[in-house]
Amino acid sequence: MSIVPQIIINSIIAGSLYALVAMGFSLIYSVTKFFNLAHGVLAAVGGYGVFFFGRMLGLPVMVAVALGILIATLVGWLLERCVFSPLRSRKSSALVLLVASLGAFTAIQALIALLFGSQFLTLAPILEGGSPFTVAGATITDVQIVLVGTALAAFVCVWLILKKTSFGKVVRATADDEEVAKIVGINTHKVIGKTFVIGSMLAGMAGILSGFDTGIEPIMGLPLLLKGVIAAIIGGMGSVPGALLGAYLLGFSENVGVWFIPGEWKDAISFSILILFLLLRPFGILGRK
Secondary structure (H helix, E strand, O other): OOOHHHHHHHHHHHHHHHHHHHHHHHHHHHHHOOOOOOHHHHHHHHHHHHHHHHHHOOOOHHHHHHHHHHHHHHHHHHHHHHHHHHHHHOOOOHHHHHHHHHHHHHHHHHHHHHHHOOOOEOOHHHOOOOOOEEEOOEEEOHHHHHHHHHHHHHHHHHHHHHHHOHHHHHHHHHHHOHHHHHHOOOOHHHHHHHHHHHHHHHHHHHHHHHHHHOOEOHHHHHHHHHHHHHHHHHHOOOOHHHHHHHHHHHHHHHHHHHHHOOHHHHHHHHHHHHHHHHHHOOOOOOOOO
16 A cells, blocks of 8 residues: 555645644734744643643533633733733834743743643543544544644635735735834734734644644643744745645655654754755745845
């Protein structure tokens, strides 16, 4: 049996997970112009939210998922309002904001470990068991199908919001030049807050789906953040379509690469691609110079 179909399926699954993180990260960067490292820990917040409401309180799975996304979204919005917005009002540099986001990441991750422990946990028992599907000789689970569908649906929704709504117009205006947007009467404070809501929601979804697929642990946000950032950079920072394209390119590169070299080199493949893009095309595939 050929292993090629399984590699293709695995690449699509990995790319879909990276895309959820990358799209939210890239969207937030487009209006704030700083690397929000706390974005990664929101994935863990979403996953542990589902664990708390679904496993510990025994709520129905869809209710637990909705509450998990809500908690991740709320935490992201609170970080923006209580940490990043005050710093921006003081004209803090992007470096200061980055350091603040790193501090928020570390604090929230430590809080999760304090509340739930550092051991690896699984969300799978919340779901009713289902047999994996076979597609062209490759195996895929129902959770992975939902993951791929969610990533594509999220991209379509975000793209339509940005291109077809008045909110999308003000987001693009703020991303182009925040000061000019303020001059023409756009409340950039609210625009950035709503953008954080959308980005945090995407990160929470990524953490929840990753938890259903493999499991959760307090440090799960860091690898998701790294892959999401790499995907956003190679796709073009600030471009949502670029983030999606970069995520799938990264997913295929990793899974094709480990066909020839040991699996522990997967991260080396990702960072090698990042270095190549930074050297040859630093603005990414769809980014602007």
